[in-house]
Amino acid sequence: MLANIDTILFKDIDEPGLNTREVYERRGGYEMLRKALKMEPGEVLDEMLASGVRGRGGAGFAMGRKMSFIPKGTMDKYLVCNADESEPGTFKDRELMQKNPHLLIEGIIIGAYCIGATRSFIFIRGEYDYVADILDAAVAEARAAGYLGENILGSDHTIDLVVHRGAGAYICGEETALLDSLEGKRGNPRLKPPFPAVQGLYQGPTLINNVESLMNVPVILNMGGAEFAKIGTETSTGTKLVSISGQVKYPGNYEIVLGTKTRDILFDLAGGPLDGRTFKAWFPGGSSSPVMPLTEEVLEMPYDFDSIAKAGSMLGSGAIIVFDDSTSIVDVCYKTAHFYRHESCGKCSPCREGCNWTEKMLVRIKNGDATPMDLDIIESVCSQIMGNCLCVLGDAMAMPVSSMIKHFRPEFEAYIEAKREEAGFGVSIPQVNRGAHAGPGPLLSPAQAA
Amino acid sequence: MAIDPTKIKRYDHGSRVPGWDESADLTKDPAVVPDPATTYVPEPVREAIEVLMGKYPDVRSAAIPAMKIVQREHGWLSPQAMEQAACVLRLTPAYLVAVASFYDMFELKPKGKNDVYVCTNISCSLLGADGVYARMKDEMEGDPDFNVRAFECLGACEIAPMASVNGVYVGPLTEDDCAQIREDLKEGREVLPDKQLAKRKAASKHWKR
Amino acid sequence: MPRPVVKEITFTLDGREVTAPEGMILVDAANQFGDVEIPVFCYEPKLGQPVGACRMCLVEIEGIPKLQTGCSTPVRDGMVVNTQTQRVHEAQRAVVEFLLINHPLDCPVCDKGGECPLQDITYGWGPGTSRFIEPKRHFKKPLELSPLIAIDRERCILCYRCVRYSQEVSEDYQLVLQQRGADSYVSTFDGHPYVAPFSGNIIELCPVGALTSRAYRFRARPWDIEGAGTICAGCPAQCNVELTVRDERVLRVLARDNENVDDGWLCDKGRFAYQAVHSDERITTPLVREGDELVPASWDKAIEVAGAALEKAGAKAAAIAGGTTTNEEAFLLQDLFRGKLGSSHLATRAGGEQPLDVVRALADPKLQATVPDLEFAHTVLLVDCDPIDEVPVWDLRIRKGVRRHGTKVVVASARPTALDPSAAATLRFAPGGAEAFLVALDAALSGDTGNLGGAASAAGSNATAVSEFADALRAAGEEVVIVYGERALRGSAGRAILNIASRLNLASIANAGILELPASPNGRGLREAGFAAGHGPGFASVATPGHGGEEIAAGLASGDLQTVWLHHVDPLRNYPNRPAWEKALAGAQTVIAVESQLTDTVAQFADVVFPAEAYPEKDGTLTHPDGRVQRLRQAVGHPRGAGNTPGSGVRPLWQVISDVARAVGFDEGAALAGSQVSQRLFEAVPFYTGLTLDAIGGRGLRWQDEATFDVPASEPGALDVPSGLPAKSEAELRLGTFRPLWAAKEVDIAPALQFIRAKQVVELSPADADARGIREGDRAEVGNGTRIPATVRIRAAIPAGSVFLAEGIAEHNSNVLTHGIVEVRRVGPGSTEPSSLPIQSQPAVEGLAEMPPSAGLPIPPREVAE
């Protein structure tokens, strides 16, 4: 069976001119906004809660619940659409915004109406300049048509939308770093609590959602929350865009129903491995998800939030990166660590120093200047990063790196020995356990160590 | 010998920010908020930044877009460019430089005219990005027309290995495309029209199976 | 503004019950109430909200799966905290290991060694061994961050303290973190030095040896120094300090946090001017004039000469005090002058005095605001003063209020202040218009439209502006603190302030009131001790009031007065109208000066010079502008005289005054120690009764909290409209003056501060500069008849028609100009850089001018190349 393609968000995605208001409206666009404005905000929220839709940005937190955390009252509230999309392997939001910007705008307006926000922002990564231009044009069209601005569609609601371009920093995808960046600061994550829903942008309650999440809002209103909940599995409702990349035949974005079998995704949609190769392993949900070897068992796994979590990884942003037997795990590991070292904001010490140290050790491994003992240290460093950082960027490096060592240790060890040979260092010294902190104790003299 | 001390580049910190390893210049005055009475800001720049400032509840939000404006105007974020932006935003230039140096897309040293960002992240490197990057550098490095940089994931892994050429995404690239990109840019032509991502259909349509 | 009320709660810490105030941050609660130290690096409550960056303070809290940062967790009732589990220990060891990865571990050659939190925490919580064998990150070893501060970036652990300080406390936004992640480092913009009024505080904040004082580097090690607590007598803020003393020399000044005074910060003047104490130029023996020359003399001789001169002058003797004069010295001096010589010609300020009933009413304890009120008030009104120059730490305190508690600041001044960008409203009056402004404000508040227009225009403003300002003053709430510069107290200004206070009902609102900024550090104490023309100790009436500052000058010049005692004061430098004072001193028969340097005044005019004590050598008390009596405690011995002869050298000034008194046959009662004089002072001033040095202790005591001082409630009275501003022609400008923070003789001689010595700078509005073809950086002459040279600084914030010059500086002091109307002319060729530009056009966006202020504070003008 071919996995589902183009079910909801991707329906007619390639229709020419879909990015214009005219075509979008012809296809029923902005009807859901009209419908929402006739409902009470609470009713919209009820639909969202009933749909069970979970955030598509990475954490998979129930969207309706997050909306319900926003306090009632007349203070300035904000809605921010997270279009930073910098997680390696993820490129779904780009295609959605480029081709169907009005759906996002409609979702944002309805979301803002639901929580009582008067100002909303799309925080789009700076590299997506051309997409931002498309959004800007769409926002201008929407404003001209009275969907945005004061008294939208003759109601007494004011909702404004500004497209804010970032300037190149992965960490700004993290919601609190995004807020700081939007406030014109360095994109450092904030200490939580307070959570953005209580104190976010400019200190006001703020709802932050991913592009894909917000695009589901009009869809849910259209279908009804209960109907939407019928798609997918019980805890992973709806469809999901997966961005498939790496060593597969047909990379690209595909829309699947959550719960689709992994094999169907990797073979039916992505066309399986390149000619003459076999799959080795994958990142199931972006480069921060723990790597899993692509065993038969894994191929049978339904692709949804809970099944992947149970198997020891995560769905994340739905970015599938696959690599095959021609690829060395050490290279993937190094690229991963390098990326996170480069993107760590530097605010908290475990992430800043831990990523830096891990990358340096991997460089040493690549240079043939390491011993298998270094693998123990990497694992130990990763375990000391996990859970101890200010935000989860540190974990995002530690999880894949330690999973690679866990699953492919023999390959790492063989690599180390081979590289040592190549570099002329000879076989590694007998292992000394440097993996655990010894506390103050006798130091080995160089002679002893040798 | 595990580490060869002669290979440790002391002070080679790889900073994008000049002056990181120098003493402050004690003959300079402290860099306070530039006084509008003594800071020249071209009228269009001032106006563009002020329009931005009006878009946000807090003017500081306009800092990043404002720096994009002056970067475009000056080619890079020269001290003078920073002072102009700081003057209009009523911030200190240090505030701006702290922000600018945090983000990859701001250039704190003079740079070549055309930005060529080659993605060397996981998905692209699985399909040969490192080779493309090396070739791109061979083709363009040293030419003041080009600013070649290895970039982290640019969000277009379906066309891996890819590059962003002045914001236009192109891929999948072969090493031989590098020369073509160079040509196209030199001639002021559209870059690799057939490989532009913006023209690509959704994957299920693109791959005619 | 309501201040937080705290409730006690109980939580469990490592198995023990601990009681602490609810909401207190866990690390503080554990430390203060639970006797458990949770290690921290980035946490520093003085810097504001915790940032949770270093992760050193991780602890386990039951019910929360992840370890939590103790620095950001408020304690709640019933919370169960473990700081001693395996998991916590591992996390703490890991953080130390991470922090040491890029730290050079060059402790033996590090200035911080021995007093370094990183060393201590590594010892207490670190892993003991390191597994890191990669190359560390390298930066060049210590570099200049400013003339005062060296930075060693290798040692930096990126705790964010210094940059948070610059951005969130001093708000100068000059010191920032550049780059990202492991590449981050602390820096300034484009190699500019970090020069700001409060830059030195980052040295104390840095928990490693990354930021060190260039003045202190390698001068001592922590084990051969002693700490001596005293107060800085550099300005009326009287910050609490701890002096680092080695071999009887002051080597460093550190803050000694007192939230009622300084909130834990020091300005750079207070922090570095200590070097003046050990200057080679100090006068260390008495000098007596013989012919044209001042020659060293024995104490006996000097006392005899001074005594004889005073005795001869009798009621024609006058005294002026300022600087670091203690309450005790002031008390003894006024006693000598009134009790023996029959003279009440005692002055502490340049201008005349306010009527005694106004003086008393202004000292009413009910009207007296405190320093913490500056932070918590609804509104702080600044009148004719700029805290940054006059009481620097208050500037930080007011900013803190604005930032953390939403306090509104409203500024009425002639010259733009450093707080303008944070102000909710600003009003500019013409230089010298303070009195008229106060009358106008009173009129606006009382709705007296008759007076309003006249007074407002007499102030160089207009009725609408003053009314709007009055509305802004009342808008935020009833707790208003009025801070006014002593210089505003002319004519009916005192009554106007009392009227305003009573219209705002400040006497009956607990956290509201007034604060007077005296011109000299102990101005308030001097007057309370009775050193004033119009009243005795404790504001007691005197039979025959004496002359104030201006009249003393006139009296000396005309021969009506014969002898003047200048106690820690240099009128030629610090008082307006230098020509008049030159005449006065030349006309005086005898000038007795207490001075530490051979200033112009001393060299040209003094007949007897007693060497002055530096504040670290003094014992005694000072009174803070908010009424807090604080102790100066001797930290180092007095310098010996030439040849180290016993008996020569500097002596305590209270003793000198007593000796002189005895020489004129006035026995004030023998005192063997300074503390006995203090005791006599406390007995003589009614509201000091009951004070003892012990009770004052290291933190000071506000007498208003203990004693009463009954003043009849003042009813708002009708005020006359002051006469208008003098006329000026189109070509002329109104001259305003200000005293830069750096205008002090200690700054002139402290080697570390040479770079920032105040030089004359003329501040001009862009319009006036344009009209005169003057550009930024040009040299200009300012004056009317007499002219002084100055470097031009064009500031957009200066109102057209006014021009400002610095006073109190060593060269080209503005006090040689005696006209309030001046001309400004460029001298020499114009500068080459076309830097001066027409002022910006209308903002492109409506309402931009009203946008929330952004960061930044203009720093006082400093040295400009000649």
Ligand SMILES: Cc1cc2nc3c(=O)[nH]c(=O)nc-3n(C[C@H](O)[C@H](O)[C@H](O)COP(=O)(O)O)c2cc1C
């Ligand atoms: C380091 C880091 C990077 C992230 N990057 C993104 C991103 O690029 N796009 C995104 O939508 N969410 C990203 N997230 C997740 C956001 O923090 C946040 O959970 C999400 O925007 C919430 O939206 P959702 O509930 O709709 O998923 C990132 C999180 C972390 C920790």
Ligand code: SF4
């Ligand atoms: S220089 Fe000192 S205070 Fe500043 S971040 Fe580094 S360690 Fe912290």
Ligand code: FES
């Ligand atoms: S002290 Fe708590 S994180 Fe730094």
